[in-house]
Amino acid sequence: MIKGLYEAHLPVSNLEESIVFYKKLGLELAYVKEKLAFLWIIKGESWLGLWENETVNIPYHPSIRHLAFKVDKEDIDKAKAWLESLGIEVRTAFGFSPEMQPLVLPNNPHAHAAIYFNDLDGNSIELISPLRLDIPEDFKMMTLAEWKTNKLKLPSIIQQSKQ
Incomplete structure (x- = not known):
C-alpha cells in the first residue's frame, strides 16, 4: 500500500528567501499561495512544503x-x-x-x-x-x-x- 513519503513540511521566516535557498539545492517550485510554497523533490513523487510563520524559532528537535x-x-x-x-x-x-x-x-x-x-x-x-x-x-x-x-x-x- 505505502510506496514512499510524498510530502514533508518545514517552518520558515521568509518564504521568498527560502524558495531561493531550496531551488539552489535543485528543488523545483511547484506551487505558491500566500505564506505557503511547495517545491518538488522528485516531480510527481515527493515535495516539500514551506510555511512562512512568525513562530519559526521554536526550539529545534528532529521530530x-x-x-x-x-x-x-x-x-x-x-x-x-x-x-x-x-x-x-x-x-x-x-x-x-x-x-x-x-x-x-x-x-x-x-x-x-x-x-x-x-x-x-x-x-x-x-x-x-x-x-x-x-x-x-x-x-x-x-x-x-x-x-x-x-x-x-x-x-x-x-x-x-x-x-
Whole structure:
C-alpha cells in the first residue's frame, strides 16, 4: 500500500528567501499561495512544503525541524564540495566537524552515509545515502573515509577468521 513519503513540511521566516535557498539545492517550485510554497523533490513523487510563520524559532528537535534528502551512494562523497559551491556551510553533527563529514551512521543492521547543514531558519537538513542494509554488524559512528578503509580490510579479516 505505502510506496514512499510524498510530502514533508518545514517552518520558515521568509518564504521568498527560502524558495531561493531550496531551488539552489535543485528543488523545483511547484506551487505558491500566500505564506505557503511547495517545491518538488522528485516531480510527481515527493515535495516539500514551506510555511512562512512568525513562530519559526521554536526550539529545534528532529521530530519537527529536520529533513533528510536521499542521495546516491556515488554522490555522497561530492556532497560537501557541492554544498560549499552553493555557499552552504556543513555543520557539526553528532560531534563530527564539517571536515570529518560525510559520516557513517551505525543504525545496525543498516549503515548510512550522511552530511548535515542548516537552512536559512536553522532547520536541520541532511543528505543521506544507504551504504548497506540488513547486515548485522555493530560498529561505532565513523567518517566515510574510515568506513571505506575498514571495508577494504574486511575481506582479509574474514579470511583470517576462517583459518
